[in-house]
Amino acid sequence: MGDLIPGLPEEVARECLVRVGFDQLPVVRRISRQWKSEVESPDYHRLRRAEGLARPVLALALAQPAAPVADDAGLTQKHSSAEAGSTGGPANSYRMVLLDPVEGRWAPLPGLPGPAGSLPLFCQVAAVDGGGAQRGRKRLVVVGGWDPETWAPMDAVFVYDFLTGTWRRGAPMPGPRRSFFACAAVGGAVYVAGGHDEEKNALRSALAYDPEADAWAELPDMAEERDEPRGLCVGGRFLVVGGYPTQAQGRFVGSAEAFDPATSTWAPVQEGLLEDGACPRTCCAAPGTTDRVYMLRDGHLVARDGTAAPWRPVAQVPEDARTAASVAAIPDGRVVVIGSGCHGGDQTVYVLREEAGKGAASWARAPAPPEFSGHVQASCFLEI
Template structure:
């Protein structure tokens, strides 16, 4: 813990004991504790303290979900008149945090500038230090693509606006590894599929351009496997909706193409998991019939939170699967307001 005067942490206690006390402090108490004094504030929100807690096993992993909010009930006069009871507008979305160990649910405050909900089709990624990044999507009011990037610090429990994405893109792939968040593919404002890719450093708030992928990939999906960022499937500008069976991995500063690792013609959005024993990328839709519609999977440590429905229009189901081939265990007692459709998600270690 270089750079911190430990003797000032707790008056009357040796510095090492004071540090041990704060290290054992439950994470939900960090925000209040940071108000005690400037020394505690600087320590609790530092990168060094996060790694210190992680090294000693005091961090935990949670799933951060882009989840549909409950629709407000129609006004009584609209229902009485026989109209307005069937909503036609898109639902609002917010970030839901689920702790698979404690089975605790929480909803984060809205991001700055979007009090009614997240940008539609935005992407989320976790990064070291207990931070969640939300980027891109469409303005919920105008449906125009945005380049906004927001970072949520679980230590301070606050959002802040970050350096915007270098260009507007929709339905792109995202993945996080090694302290950087990778973005690739999608399409531009003219519906042209993209090959371009970028990496974002959340600590430095900087974007770095990467070499372009081998081909255009619109509506692709990003996963991280074995320390490599994989961009799965997608389609080219001249073949709208014709999802490819290929994928490509970024490692060592270059892209590596892999043919035949995904089912051609199938949309990979939020449903692509890791690699199966046959060397192909599995789809969560095939893992259990209860999540075959609108599936989404988030790896959280040695378990995976899988969401989806059994059929179109069915209630959203929430399941936890241990390991690679473990059974699906239904998450019971989901609180009111947390049963909405899950668009996507990521893991954050806090």
């Protein structure tokens, strides 16, 4: 077997390979059998993390840019997102995009299998780590949503492997075809709970998907029906926040339930995690072992350190992002808000960092090229 890189000592060659950008890993893997073996080994991922080379990345289900059209005078124009949506055009087409919010780097992923290549409308996304010999191998899982052409609920699952740079179809989600459900990754599994069926009945049922085994498992039911809840990973548990029962369409409750994978049981979280009537869509959890949760409220970013702690103000959100589509926390106390100044407007990206011990926080606007300024319908955090 030859050198990893001809003419370089092995340790130097390995240092070069660990510095490959996350979007170039599929190319590197195809160079040679040695390089493929190297980037697929758990040691490779441990070394990247040990040297601080793992990147915080957001996976965004992002609207495709509107296609140029010609007006009566032959001049090229673009439809706005709102106009495109009203005509059933490009606003119904979504793609998966990766954003490194620290470096302001954007990278689109390949389209899904199939002729359209578009993500389902209102799908959920979650990122999982491999286990055992697959430890450190990241996969992105897209679950459910609506068919972009027919708007019919789907049970489809798609799994993206960051090393191969390819999508595959996963086992379909069992049970009734559900919409607007809670979803989050906890450990190496993706958890789903609540939502509503095709008859608009709110659901209590829950499921877990193992991407490595490509298998679903039924979980015990939640105590309450929860349509449009928010799913979070908090303290190693699957936290389902808010939602509403069938008979209370749109009237959100402030309660939450948590599923513990270790005991396979649900437990209520302190009543009133949110105020009754508050939509949990902007809730997000800080990654890691912390119990910190963020959300937007009345134009401000607020935080809660544990379910028993009170909400505290963090920072006022810039005016051109207050109609928020996505809120996500990344390591080092940073929070990313993607939103616009009005419904249908171009999206702006802001990164906030809390200054530990100073009680201060400041926003920095991250560059978003025009082709990545579309509406974000779902997002998740991962570290590559």
